[in-house]
Amino acid sequence: MAVVTDQVTLTVDGQSVTVAKGTLILDAAKKLGIEIPIFCSHPKMEPVAVCRMCLVEVEKMPKLQPACAVYVMDGMVVRTRTEQVQRYQNGVLEFLLANHPLDCPICDKGGECPLQDQTYTYGPGASRYDFPKKHFDKAVPLSDKILLDRERCVLCWRCTRFSAEISGERELALIQRGKDTIIGTFNDQPARSEYQGNWTEICPVGALTSRQYRFISRPWDLDRTATICPGCSMGCNVHADARHNRLGRFQARENLAVDDGWLCDFGRYSFPSFQREGIERPRVRRDGRLEEVSYEEAMAAAAQSLRRAGPATAGWASPAATNEELFLFQRLLREVLATPHLDHGRGRGEAATALEPDDAALPIADLERCDHVLLLGGQAVIDAAPVLHLRLFKSERKGVRVHRVDDARAALEAVPAEAQAVGIVSSLGRKPEVDSLQGKLARKVKGSVRRLLVPDGPNGRGATDLGFGPGRGPGYASLDGKAGRARPDWEAAGVRALYLFEASPLHDFQASGEEREWIQRLETVVLQRPRPSPLDDLAHVILPGRAFVEKAGTVTNMEGRVQRIRPAIDAAVVRDDWKILQGVAQALGADWRYRDPDEVFADLSRAVPAYRADRIGERALWSERA
Amino acid sequence: MPLRDVALGPYYLLKAMATTFKHNVRPVVTIEYPERQKPVPPRARGRHILHRYADGLEKCVGCELCAIACPVGCIVVEAAENTPELRVSPGERYAKRYEINLLRCIYCGLCEEACPYDAITMGPRYDLADDHPDKFIAVKEDLLEPLPASLADTAVPSAAPSAQKIPRKW
Numbered sequence: 001m002a003v004v005t006d007q008v009t010l011t012v013d014g015q016s017v018t019v020a021k022g023t024l025i026l027d028a029a030k031k032l033g034i035e036i037p038i039f040c041s042h043p044k045m046e047p048v049a050v051c052r053m054c055l056v057e058v059e060k061m062p063k064l065q066p067a068c069a070v071y072v073m074d075g076m077v078v079r080t081r082t083e084q085v086q087r088y089q090n091g092v093l094e095f096l097l098a099n100h101p102l103d104c105p106i107c108d109k110g111g112e113c114p115l116q117d118q119t120y121t122y123g124p125g126a127s128r129y130d131f132p133k134k135h136f137d138k139a140v141p142l143s144d145k146i147l148l149d150r151e152r153c154v155l156c157w158r159c160t161r162f163s164a165e166i167s168g169e170r171e172l173a174l175i176q177r178g179k180d181t182i183i184g185t186f187n188d189q190p191a192r193s194e195y196q197g198n199w200t201e202i203c204p205v206g207a208l209t210s211r212q213y214r215f216i217s218r219p220w221d222l223d224r225t226a227t228i229c230p231g232c233s234m235g236c237n238v239h240a241d242a243r244h245n246r247l248g249r250f251q252a253r254e255n256l257a258v259d260d261g262w263l264c265d266f267g268r269y270s271f272p273s274f275q276r277e278g279i280e281r282p283r284v285r286r287d288g289r290l291e292e293v294s295y296e297e298a299m300a301a302a303a304q305s306l307r308r309a310g311p312a313t314a315g316w317a318s319p320a321a322t323n324e325e326l327f328l329f330q331r332l333l334r335e336v337l338a339t340p341h342l343d344h345g346r347g348r349g350e351a352a353t354a355l356e357p358d359d360a361a362l363p364i365a366d367l368e369r370c371d372h373v374l375l376l377g378g379q380a381v382i383d384a385a386p387v388l389h390l391r392l393f394k395s396e397r398k399g400v401r402v403h404r405v406d407d408a409r410a411a412l413e414a415v416p417a418e419a420q421a422v423g424i425v426s427s428l429g430r431k432p433e434v435d436s437l438q439g440k441l442a443r444k445v446k447g448s449v450r451r452l453l454v455p456d457g458p459n460g461r462g463a464t465d466l467g468f469g470p471g472r473g474p475g476y477a478s479l480d481g482k483a484g485r486a487r488p489d490w491e492a493a494g495v496r497a498l499y500l501f502e503a504s505p506l507h508d509f510q511a512s513g514e515e516r517e518w519i520q521r522l523e524t525v526v527l528q529r530p531r532p533s534p535l536d537d538l539a540h541v542i543l544p545g546r547a548f549v550e551k552a553g554t555v556t557n558m559e560g561r562v563q564r565i566r567p568a569i570d571a572a573v574v575r576d577d578w579k580i581l582q583g584v585a586q587a588l589g590a591d592w593r594y595r596d597p598d599e600v601f602a603d604l605s606r607a608v609p610a611y612r613a614d615r616i617g618e619r620a621l622w623s624e625r626a
Numbered sequence: 627m628p629l630r631d632v633a634l635g636p637y638y639l640l641k642a643m644a645t646t647f648k649h650n651v652r653p654v655v656t657i658e659y660p661e662r663q664k665p666v667p668p669r670a671r672g673r674h675i676l677h678r679y680a681d682g683l684e685k686c687v688g689c690e691l692c693a694i695a696c697p698v699g700c701i702v703v704e705a706a707e708n709t710p711e712l713r714v715s716p717g718e719r720y721a722k723r724y725e726i727n728l729l730r731c732i733y734c735g736l737c738e739e740a741c742p743y744d745a746i747t748m749g750p751r752y753d754l755a756d757d758h759p760d761k762f763i764a765v766k767e768d769l770l771e772p773l774p775a776s777l778a779d780t781a782v783p784s785a786a787p788s789a790q791k792i793p794r795k796w
Binding site for chain 2: 104110216
């Protein structure tokens with residue numbers, strides 16, 4: 001008697017393979033390592049089978065079948081390289097190229113273009129199409145980020161399907177019918193989506209290209225670095241592509257647990273602000289003027305001034321600094337200078353340093369497995385971490401009820417008592433509300449209630465975990481009554497010296513007018529920053545450091561995932577930030593002898609056991625702490 | 627010395643002089659090299675030339691296929707976009723920077739073969755000698771064909787930003 005399972009066995013090109021029911025022929029073949037050419041099919045979108053490139057022969061079916069849209073059946077016999085299939089592939093490509101301009105030498109996709117690759121692999125060597133090709137305007141701006149070239153478009157619908165199925169904005173659409181079909185926005189309005197950059201990545205031809213990357217480089221010229229997006233606390237994995245030591249673009253580097261393969265435009269197009277112009281040297285203010293000195297002199301000058309202020313020093317670090325730097329800076333302030341005044345917030349009076357491990361209890365990928373998700377704060381939360389919207393929209397399509405509410409009472413009512421898994425997503429500023437809402441919900445519903453708060457900056461989470469705040473030490477250790485004050489209260493606390501550590505132009509120390517005045521009156525302002533800042537005028541010592549894309553280390557995203565960043569640009573002329581911090585500490589008499597960031601991380605994981613070197617890329621293990 | 631040789635002495639003398647005078651009236655096979663140069667065969671591979679269309683626009687679109695075809699990696703190309711104010715080539719794209727390291731070049735001609743627009747060809751010049759390695763970096767201005775005489779006065783196509791302004795990597 002046959003055992004009924006969810007598995008089916010089929011044969012592809014004479015090889016037998018067993019896959020789950022509901023698998024496409026395309027994926028079954030992929031499992032065997034057999035490549036079937038595709039244009040329209042995309043693993044994250046519903047099959048449409050419009051490009052007809054993936055036609056394969058299936059025994060007992062009268063015509064060729066699209067492998068990207070036909071599900072496997074038990075005993076199916078598929079052949080992907082028969083003469084008939086090859087003839088059809090040839091024909092499909094000849095038709096696709098009939099109106100394609102073949103302007104590969106000037107096309108930004110050239111070199112990484114599926115149409116180019118597949119024409120070489122499966123296509124005819126020459127075209128028989130002698131008639132004039134169809135012409136459209138070249139390089140039509142779809143928005144300030146994207147250019148559309150309709151001549152190159154092969155109408156695979158990937159961008160329109162992204163717009164409908166992934167981002168849900170339905171901005172791009174197919175206009176007209178038949179041979180007149182074109183891609184466009186309604187009434188040719190500029191596209192406003194926050195996820196347009198993804199269109200350029202999924203486009204299998206050069207129809208949709210980025211304006212920023214236009215003619216910057218050829219794909220083979222790029223130096224590719226696997227790193228993390230500096231945009232927000234989402235921690236999306238990116239490839240930073242640089243040419244001649246200048247960043248050319250960010251591309252998605254799929255991490256199903258974090259970004260699901262997508263980026264937002266804020267992060268993707270943030271890279272120009274990291275471009276270093278020229279070489280900078282440290283400067284020290286002498287008689288009111290900033291003079292260029294060596295790093296050693298500048299660090300000694302900083303140490304001398306900081307020693308005078310001692311415990312009346314306050315330290316601010318950017319939430320874009322790496323864990324290693326934050327750990328060292330924290331040690332410098334607490335151990336060497338004996339000051340409790342640490343902060344990394346934007347100083348808007350929010351509880352920026354009040355995060356707890358539980359605020360990351362809901363992993364991003366688990367949003368899909370909740371049955372109710374409360375988005376407390378609505379669009380404001382999405383703006384703080386735009387890729388979150390794509391995950392929430394995906395969850396909604398899977399049947400998760402997402403409630404976009406602005407008020408905790410409405411949120412409480414929206415969730416029925418029989419809910420199994422409830423998730424609360426909100427921004428850090430609303431932490432007190434979220435805490436009370438979670439308490440009420442936990443009493444109301446049967447299932448679990450978990451929360452995910454979006455901190456500031458790509459490493460806001462790590463900054464709190466490592467105790468870079470006034471209230472808690474590394475790993476949320478208690479400070480035994482030696483708690484310091486947060487940034488808004490520094491003036492009242494009698495702070496006389498300020499050590500500012502900026503790490504990214506996207507998350508720098510933005511001083512209000514009042515704060516600026518206060519800083520102006522300070523005895524000492526040490527400014528460690530990657531590029532000229534408006535605070536340069538107020539600083540007594542300027543230590544040029546590296547920006548987010550120029551250094552190695554780890555950062556922690558909103559769900560507590562510790563991920564590695566790597567230098568995409570060589571900034572050898574500028575000293576590494578951890579070395580500067582170590583240099584200042586040594587000048588103050590500390591005996592620090594770290595040789596690289598990994599040694600700092602080893603020390604860090606002794607202080608914060610949740611961070612483990614063998615688990616980089618995974619979420620920090622706070623639950624094991626207890 | 628035998629007496630016979632003494633008797634034949636004048637004969638040998640005259641014979642040698644005849645050889646000399648015969649060569650005096652023969653056609654010359656050498657040329658005054660640096661001042662005069664021999665024409666090279668049509669397919670000789672000398673220093674590269676970047677060509678223009680008859681209207682003066684550059685043929686090169688900055689596609690970098692020469693750079694990737696080059697087996698020694700001696701070509702650097704950076705592209706930019708043509709604008710209505712600055713039209714350098716007919717299409718959307720032109721080479722903002724085009725440099726060949728003539729010392730590294732092996733004159734194999736693969737760049738010429740790779741070029742989809744016949745923009746670069748190997749030219750006839752082979753007298754490449756200079757007194758500093760830096761002088762062997764041929765920039766776009768060095769390689770470009772001169773404007774056709776009829777267009778020599780119109781400044782439009784040659785208004786391309788000078789490749790010399792871009793800091794060199796080596």
